[in-house]
Every structure is written in C-alpha cells, then in structure tokens.
Amino acid sequence: MSSGPLSLPPKKAALELNAIFENATIGILFSHNRRLIQANRLCAEMFGYSLSEFVDQPALILYADQEAYSALGREAGPVLAAGHPFRTETQLKRKDGSLFWCRVSAKAVDPHHPRDGTLWMIEDIAEDRLMIDALERSTRELSAILDTASAGIAVVRNRIFVRCNRRFEEIFDLPTGSLLGQSSRRLFNSEEEFQRTGEQVYSEFAAGRVHRREQLFVRRDGSQTWLRVSGSAFDPGNPHAGSVWLTEDFTATRETEERARQAFDEQQLIFDNAAVGILFARDRMVQRCNRRLAEIFGYQQDELAGRSTRVFYLNEEDYQRNGAAVLSVVMAGGTYIGENRVRHKDGHAFWVRSTGRRVVGQADSIDMTWIFEDVTERHQAEEALLRAHEELEQRVVERTAELASANTQLQEEVFERMQAEQRIWHIAHHDSLTGLPNRTLLHDRLEQALAQALRGRHRVAVMFLDLDRFKNVNDTLGHAIGDELLKHVASRLTSVVRAVDTVSRLGGDEFVIVLHEVSSPDDAVQVAEKILGALGAAASIDGHQLHATPSIGISIFPDDGDEVFGLMKSADTAMYHAKAVGRNNFQFFARAMNEQAEHFFTLENRLRQAIDGGQLLLHYQPLIDWPRRTVCGMEALVRWSDPERGLIEPGEFIPIAEETGLIVPVGEWVLAEALRQNREWQQEGRPLLPISVNLSPRQFRQKDLVETLRRILLETGQPARLLELEITETTLMQDIDETRDKLEEIAAMGVRLAIDDFGTGYSSLSYLKRFPVHKLKVDQGFVRDLTVDPEDAAIVTAIIGLARSLGLDTLAEGVETAEQLDILRGLGCEKFQGYLFSRPLPPTLADGIFSPLPNQRSQA
Ligand SMILES: Nc1nc2c(ncn2[C@@H]2O[C@H](COP(=O)(O)O[C@H]3[C@@H](O)[C@H](n4cnc5c(=O)[nH]c(N)nc54)O[C@@H]3COP(=O)(O)O)[C@@H](O)[C@H]2O)c(=O)[nH]1
Numbered sequence: 001m002s003s004g005p006l007s008l009p010p011k012k013a014a015l016e017l018n019a020i021f022e023n024a025t026i027g028i029l030f031s032h033n034r035r036l037i038q039a040n041r042l043c044a045e046m047f048g049y050s051l052s053e054f055v056d057q058p059a060l061i062l063y064a065d066q067e068a069y070s071a072l073g074r075e076a077g078p079v080l081a082a083g084h085p086f087r088t089e090t091q092l093k094r095k096d097g098s099l100f101w102c103r104v105s106a107k108a109v110d111p112h113h114p115r116d117g118t119l120w121m122i123e124d125i126a127e128d129r130l131m132i133d134a135l136e137r138s139t140r141e142l143s144a145i146l147d148t149a150s151a152g153i154a155v156v157r158n159r160i161f162v163r164c165n166r167r168f169e170e171i172f173d174l175p176t177g178s179l180l181g182q183s184s185r186r187l188f189n190s191e192e193e194f195q196r197t198g199e200q201v202y203s204e205f206a207a208g209r210v211h212r213r214e215q216l217f218v219r220r221d222g223s224q225t226w227l228r229v230s231g232s233a234f235d236p237g238n239p240h241a242g243s244v245w246l247t248e249d250f251t252a253t254r255e256t257e258e259r260a261r262q263a264f265d266e267q268q269l270i271f272d273n274a275a276v277g278i279l280f281a282r283d284r285m286v287q288r289c290n291r292r293l294a295e296i297f298g299y300q301q302d303e304l305a306g307r308s309t310r311v312f313y314l315n316e317e318d319y320q321r322n323g324a325a326v327l328s329v330v331m332a333g334g335t336y337i338g339e340n341r342v343r344h345k346d347g348h349a350f351w352v353r354s355t356g357r358r359v360v361g362q363a364d365s366i367d368m369t370w371i372f373e374d375v376t377e378r379h380q381a382e383e384a385l386l387r388a389h390e391e392l393e394q395r396v397v398e399r400t401a402e403l404a405s406a407n408t409q410l411q412e413e414v415f416e417r418m419q420a421e422q423r424i425w426h427i428a429h430h431d432s433l434t435g436l437p438n439r440t441l442l443h444d445r446l447e448q449a450l451a452q453a454l455r456g457r458h459r460v461a462v463m464f465l466d467l468d469r470f471k472n473v474n475d476t477l478g479h480a481i482g483d484e485l486l487k488h489v490a491s492r493l494t495s496v497v498r499a500v501d502t503v504s505r506l507g508g509d510e511f512v513i514v515l516h517e518v519s520s521p522d523d524a525v526q527v528a529e530k531i532l533g534a535l536g537a538a539a540s541i542d543g544h545q546l547h548a549t550p551s552i553g554i555s556i557f558p559d560d561g562d563e564v565f566g567l568m569k570s571a572d573t574a575m576y577h578a579k580a581v582g583r584n585n586f587q588f589f590a591r592a593m594n595e596q597a598e599h600f601f602t603l604e605n606r607l608r609q610a611i612d613g614g615q616l617l618l619h620y621q622p623l624i625d626w627p628r629r630t631v632c633g634m635e636a637l638v639r640w641s642d643p644e645r646g647l648i649e650p651g652e653f654i655p656i657a658e659e660t661g662l663i664v665p666v667g668e669w670v671l672a673e674a675l676r677q678n679r680e681w682q683q684e685g686r687p688l689l690p691i692s693v694n695l696s697p698r699q700f701r702q703k704d705l706v707e708t709l710r711r712i713l714l715e716t717g718q719p720a721r722l723l724e725l726e727i728t729e730t731t732l733m734q735d736i737d738e739t740r741d742k743l744e745e746i747a748a749m750g751v752r753l754a755i756d757d758f759g760t761g762y763s764s765l766s767y768l769k770r771f772p773v774h775k776l777k778v779d780q781g782f783v784r785d786l787t788v789d790p791e792d793a794a795i796v797t798a799i800i801g802l803a804r805s806l807g808l809d810t811l812a813e814g815v816e817t818a819e820q821l822d823i824l825r826g827l828g829c830e831k832f833q834g835y836l837f838s839r840p841l842p843p844t845l846a847d848g849i850f851s852p853l854p855n856q857r858s859q860a
Pocket residue numbers: 621635636637638649650651654667670693694695696726756757780813814815816833834835836840
C-alpha cells in the first residue's frame with residue numbers, strides 16, 4: 001500500500017491506514033508475484049475464507065479456472081503496466097466453488113515497477129447483478145412483445161419517436177428504424193392537423209385521460225390509411241416526458257364496412273325503386289314492403305307493415321288454400337311460383353304473379369320474401385288470345401273444309417297435269433304414227449342397253465330396217481295407205497321381238513330395232529329371219545294387198561362399235577348393203593361396207609368437182625326405125641371423164657348423184673349440152689333428129705322443171721318437138737295427180753315423153769291412159785332373155801299390145817343380137833336401140849351415130 005499525501009507521524013499514519021484497511025466496506029487485496037500477499041478481513045470473508053486461510057494463497061484460487069485467470073491477466077496486464085487503473089466486472093470464485101459477480105478495480109502499487117505488486121479493490125455486486133439481469137430480461141420480453149404485436153406501438157417524447165415496434169413502421173410502409181428520432185409530423189396530412197391534434201392530445205393527457213381517435217394518416221408513398229390510435233402519457237403531470245401509442249390499421253375493415261354500407265344503400269334503392277313488388281313477411285304478417293308492392297295493391301307504403309297478408313286475398317278460402325300450397329313448396333326448400341287472382345284495396349280483383357322463398361333465419365317462425373308482379377294485362381291479353389284462338393279454330397274448321405275441296409280439285413288438276421306431262425313426254429319420245437319410240441328415246445334405250453351389256457358382258461344387236469320401195473306405195477296409193485302400211489309394219493315388228501327389246505321408228509320407212517342382251521349374232525339372225533317372215537306376207541290395207549319387204553342392216557356391240565352413234569352408222573351401212581345386194585334380206589355389218597360407204601362419199605365429193613371442172617361429157621346412141629331403115633332419134637347418155645380413173649360409167653355415179661341431189665345440176669347440164677350438140681349437128685347439115693334425154697325421179701320432182709326446160713330450149717334455139725324426155729315407170733307413178741299435171745305442161749310445150757324401162761314398175765293401165773305419153777321403151781331385161789324365156793316374150797307382146805291400144809310408140813332397148821331383133825320384129829316391134837346397131841358414141845364419131853344401119857341391115 002502506498003503512503004498518502006498527508007504528512008502525519010508515521011505511526012499515527014500507519015494506525016489510521018490500518019483502521020481504513022480493516023473497516024473498509026469493500027474488500028482490499030494486495031497481490032504480488034501471483035500470490036495473495038495481504039487482504040482485509042472483509043475481502044477474505046467475501047470469498048468464504050478466514051483471513052489466515054486466505055493470505056499467501058495463489059491468486060488462481062479466486063478464479064473459476066486457469067482460463068478465466070489468464071484472460072483477466074491478458075486484459076489487465078497491459079493497462080496496469082501502463083500505470084493506468086484497471087476496472088472490470090467479472091465472476092470470481094468462493095472457497096465453496098460458487099461464482100459471484102464482483103466489481104474489480106486494480107492499480108499497480110508502483111506505476112514505474114508494476115511487477116512490485118498490485119492493489120485490488122473488490123466489491124460484491126451479486127445483488128446488483130441480479131437486478132440488472134431481471135431488468136435486461138424484462139426489456140427483452142418487452143421487445144419481443146413489441147415485435148410480435150399486431151398493433152403498431154410507439155413511444156414518443158416531445159412528439160419525437162424514441163421507440164417503436166416493427167408493425168408501427170410497417171403500417172406506414174417505412175424501413176425498420178427509420179422513424180426513431182423523427183418527428184411525428186411526417187405522419188400527418190398537414191401542419192394544421194398536426195398542431196390541432198397535438199393540442200387536443202396534450203390537453204387530454206393533462207386531464208389524465210387516454211386519447212383515442214380514428215384518423216387518415218399519410219404513408220410513405222403518399223397514400224392514405226385509416227388508423228385507430230390510442231395514447232397515454234407516462235406522467236400525466238408532465239405529458240412531454242413521454243407517451244405510449246397503440247395504432248391499428250383498419251383501412252380494410254373500413255372499406256368492407258363502406259362496401260357493406262353501399263350495398264345496403266343500393267339494396268335499399270333497388271327495394272324502393274324496384275319495378276316489382278317486394279314484400280317480407282313473417283308468419284304471414286307483413287314486416288316490410290316496397291313502394292311498388294303497396295302501389296300494386298293500392299295501399300300507402302306505411303299502411304301495410306304489421307298487417308296480415310290476408311288483406312291480399314279475395315276470400316278466406318283462397319287465403320287458406322294458397323297458404324297450404326306455399327308451405328308445401330318452401331318447407332321442402334323450393335321456391336313457390338304462382339299466379340293468382342288477388343284483391344286490390346278498393347276491392348277489385350286482379351292477377352299477380354308471385355315468387356316466394358323462405359328466408360332461413362329464426363327457427364320458430366316462417367320468414368318469407370315475396371316478389372309480386374301485376375300480370376293482369378298479360379292475363380287479359382291471354383284471355384283475348386284464347387278467345388281469338390277459339391274464333392280462329394272455328395274459322396280453321398271452316399277453311400279446312402274449303403281447302404279440302406280445293407285440295408281435291410288441285411289434286412285432280414295435278415293429276416291432269418301429270419297426265420299432260422306424261423302425254424307430252426310420250427309425244428316427245430314416240431312416233432306419232434306408230435306409237436313406237438322415236439329417235440330420242442331410241443338413243444336413251446340404246447345407251448342403257450350398252451351400259452347393261454358392259455356390266456353383264458353381253459352383246460347388243462342394232463338392226464336398221466328400211467322398207468323396199470315403200471315410196472312407190474306412198475306415191476301410187478297415197479300417204480294414207482302408206483301410213484297404214486307403216487302401222488302394220490310396226491305392229492309386226494313388235495310382235496316378233498321380246499318385251500325388253502326396243503322397236504323404234506326414225507321417220508319415213510326407217511325402223512331401228514335394239515335387241516338387248518343377246519349372247520351371239522345368231523340371236524340377231526333368228527330375229528331378222530322372223531322379221532322377213534312377218535313382213536313377207538302381204539298386208540291387206542284398204543282393199544290392197546301390199547308387200548313391205550325390208551332390207552335389214554345389223555351391227556353388234558361391241559364388235560361393230562362401242563357407242564350409240566357408231567353402232568347406228570354401222571347398222572345403216574349394213575342396211576344399204578342389204579339393199580344393194582337385192583333387198584328383202586339382212587346383212588351384218590362388215591368393215592368392207594364401211595370402205596364402200598367411204599368410197600361413195602369420196603365419189604360424191606369428186607363428182608361435185610367434176611361438174612364444176614367440165615369433166616362430164618355425153619355419148620349418143622341412135623334409135624332405129626326398122627321398117628324405114630332410118631335413125632329416128634338418139635339418146636344422150638352422160639359419161640364422166642375422170643383424170644385419175646378415166647371414163648366412169650353412169651351406173652356408178654348416177655345413183656350417188658340421185659341420192660345427194662347432184663343429179664339436178666348434172667341433169668340440167670345434160671339437157672343443155674344435148675340440145676346444144678344437136679343444134680351444132682343441124683348447123684353442120686346433119687339430119688334433123690329428136691334427141692332423148694333421161695330425166696331422173698328427183699329431177700322430175702323439181703318444182704321449176706318446166707321453166708328450166710323452157711329456158712334451155714330457148715337458150716339452145718331448139719324446137720321442143722326435137723326433145724324427148726325419158727321418165728322411168730317408177731317416176732311416173734309417184735304422186736299421180738302432180739305428175740300428170742307436170743307431164744301435161746311439158747307435152748303442151750311440144751316436148752315428147754317416153755316411159756323408160758317399161759315393164760319393171762307397177763303402172764296401171766288406167767293411169768297410163770291419162771298421161772300424155774308418146775312412147776314405151778321395153779326394158780332391156782325382157783329383151784336379154786327373149787330367146788330363152790318365153791315369159792319375157794309374152795310380156796313384150798303384152799307391152800306392145802298395150803302401147804298399140806293406147807296409140808303409143810314402142811321401142812325395144814338393149815337389142816344386141818339379130819336373133820333378138822327377129823323375135824322382136826315378129827312380136828310387132830318396129831323401133832330398136834342396142835349394140836346391134838351402135839354403142840353410145842362420143843360426138844366426134846357423129847357418122848356412126850347418124851349412119852349405123854348399113855352393117856346391121858346386111859346382118860338382118
Ligand atoms: N338421169 C340420167 N340417167 C342417165 C343419163 N345417162 C345415162 N343414164 C342412165 O344410166 C344408166 C346406165 O347408162 P349407160 O351405161 O349409158 O347405159 C345405157 C346404154 O349404154 C345401155 N345400152 C344400150 N344398148 C345396149 C345393149 O344392147 N346392151 C346393153 N347391155 N346395154 C345397152 O343402156 C343404157 C340406156 O338405158 P336407158 O336410159 O334406160 O335407155 C341408164 O339407166 C341410163 O338411163 C343421164 O344423162 N341422166
């Protein structure tokens with residue numbers, strides 16, 4: 001221990017020091033060299049030792065362990081060595097091993113020599129320490145409470161935040177700790193509000209009251225928030241000393257309340273202004289209703305509350321019955337919907353539609369909400385509609401009866417129309433004369449037949465049928481007979497084919513038969529033979545026994561064509577072939593026929609060119625007057641000098657010319673050329689002879705024939721008597737009346753007329769008599785076999801006799817031999833034409849034409 005600054009006698013000073021040392025209220029200890037050198041009693045007792053036990057103990061016994069001892073040494077050593085006092089609070093160990101808190105202050109006895117020892121003042125602060133621990137614990141608990149509180153809590157002193165919990169700052173969206181030290185002004189909307197609130201709060205604090213209010217505060221982002229705040233001063237005597245504030249954010253609650261209030265207001269608005277009546281009833285007593293409901297029933301709105309709903313009913317029975325009906329529905333959880341007649345306040349009845357639902361509320365009562373609509377107008381409209389409907393029903397019944405009759409009439413009309421349509425269809429598809437399918441229907445049927453045949457792999461036969469010389473019948477017996485003959489043919493044809501086959505008439509005397517589903521051409525052969533048999537027998541029509549033999553061409557699908565047009569063409573070609581080979585027969589199509597048809601076609605074209613190109617010329621054959629031994633005339637016969645084929649005989653091209661109509665220009669040219677040539681010969685001084693020209697049937701039918709003759713005679717300057725026209729018997733017998741008129745015109749001109757090829761046609765004597773004919777030319781067919789066939793001689797005799805009795809000339813054609821000449825002469829024939837006298841010769845050999853007789857005379 002060091003000596004103080006007072007200067008006392010050493011002994012007294014020592015006594016005084018010892019007294020202080022022993023009576024000090026704190027423990028005093030001197031340590032040196034890690035040992036306890038000296039201590040006062042209080043110090044030893046503080047550690048639980050007697051002084052004698054305590055002194056001279058190592059300092060380590062005061063510490064909990066070596067580490068605590070070293071730690072304190074490391075801490076205190078440098079401080080003490082620097083001569084500074086060292087102070088700390090630490091736990092030291094009692095003799096019984098228990099630790100207790102001590103406040104320690106130490107100082108080197110000699111600051112210049114710290115190793116000389118240290119003086120320690122030790123104070124037992126265990127009780128202080130307990131108090132501090134309790135305080136710290138309660139502070140921590142308070143902080144925990146503050147931090148977990150759902151309300152914002154703040155402590156304010158002089159309107160400055162000194163403390164607040166996290167929630168408080170969260171309410172204002174402020175970072176943690178940002179409010180501490182800040183004025184509460186920043187939370188207010190305005191300075192004026194801040195001041196006013198302060199005055200109110202401090203006056204309440206001063207009165208010892210807790211301040212409570214609800215107010216809009218400002219958050220960090222400027223938005224406003226409704227807060228419920230309560231504050232109380234720590235010391236009401238000094239409000240500025242501090243106050244604590246509890247803050248609750250009730251913006252959401254307030255908004256919910258606001259919305260609820262608005263909803264309620266809206267509901268009220270709807271309730272009051274609804275277009276329907278709304279009523280709330282409890283146990284059938286009106287609790288509340290809107291204006292419209294009162295209106296509907298004729299009451300004031302405030303008149304109805306508390307009254308029984310019975311007032312709405314017309315009578316007690318309705319009230320009871322309706323009540324039971326409603327109950328049964330709503331008690332099962334359903335909604336009652338009904339329309340009833342009810343009572344207005346003024347007593348009149350009207351209709352309402354009511355919708356009622358139970359409001360689940362009090363268990364001991366039946367609460368109902370009702371919606372009422374006045375549907376009187378609708379009911380009245382419905383009743384009116386019902387009445388109108390009944391009237392309509394009545395009218396419908398009446399109208400239905402009318403319509404039924406109209407319908408019957410309509411159906412009759414429809415039926416008639418259908419029949420008319422069928423008739424039209426039939427007319428359009430059938431030949432009016434025979435009733436057979438016409439060309440259109442034939443086309444359809446044939447197409448169908450081909451399609452079926454294709455599917456069933458069958459054959460189909462197409463038969464093209466033309467009646468031989470049908471024209472003669474028409475021309476000689478008239479169209480009415482011709483028509484009957486056609487009907488007869490149609491009926492015969494139909495009778496020989498199956499029902500599935502098609503017999504059609506194309507027009508004129510042309511028929512086409514389609515044999516469906518034939519297995520081989522033999523089937524067609526059988527049918528063709530049947531047809532020939534059926535038509536071979538004479539038909540008795542109007543007293544005439546008529547023969548209508550056919551020429552039949554047959555084509556087979558698919559061999560001769562695979563479509564309608566091709567098959568028809570092939571059958572047509574085959575039919576022409578049948579005609580060419582002698583008529584009254586049938587021919588199957590062969591490719592060669594096509595070639596022939598093509599040849600025909602080519603020839604026709606070339607003949608046209610021949611007419612224009614001057615390739616036609618005439619040969620002349622003399623006609624002999626045997627008793628006078630003179631040439632009594634000559635026949636002009638046309639020839640075609642083809643540059644490629646040379647001279648073509650008329651037998652090859654006249655039929656084509658006749659068929660195509662080219663015979664008209666050809667015939668005209670022949671007439672003109674023959675007359676021109678005769679004139680030339682006359683001018684050359686040759687004998688004046690009549691010239692004969694063949695007139696084809698078509699030429700004869702030309703309307704302007706007479707004019708043409710007149711013109712050519714005029715042009716050539718030839719007298720009509722020097723022209724003789726040869727007309728075949730067939731031509732003559734066509735359209736008798738017209739023919740006779742025309743012949744008479746021609747004869748009147750002075751032109752002579754001869755009947756060519758006489759004996760081959762069907763001339764009847766009665767007709768012949770009426771024609772102004774001058775000559776009959778016996779067909780060369782009778783002359784040819786005269787020597788071998790006595791029948792021909794008989795015919796020639798008959799012709800000569802006929803001509804004589806009619807006062808006509810007779811000329812025998814085709815006389816080739818002297819034998820024929822002798823026989824003919826013996827039969828009374830005097831005029832001849834034939835190779836025996838001269839072949840037809842070109843005009844360059846005029847001598848031969850004009851003087852053929854010397855040779856023959858010698859032979860005869
Ligand atoms: N419409 C027209 N028809 C004409 C014309 N020119 C000729 N024809 C007709 O062509 C057929 C064939 O005529 P063609 O080959 O000239 O034969 C004629 C004579 O040559 C032939 N004839 C005469 N004498 C004999 C004979 O002794 N033997 C024999 N085998 N044939 C002979 O006869 C034909 C004359 O016949 P026809 O007219 O009946 O007097 C023929 O039908 C001609 O009519 C023409 O310009 N227009």
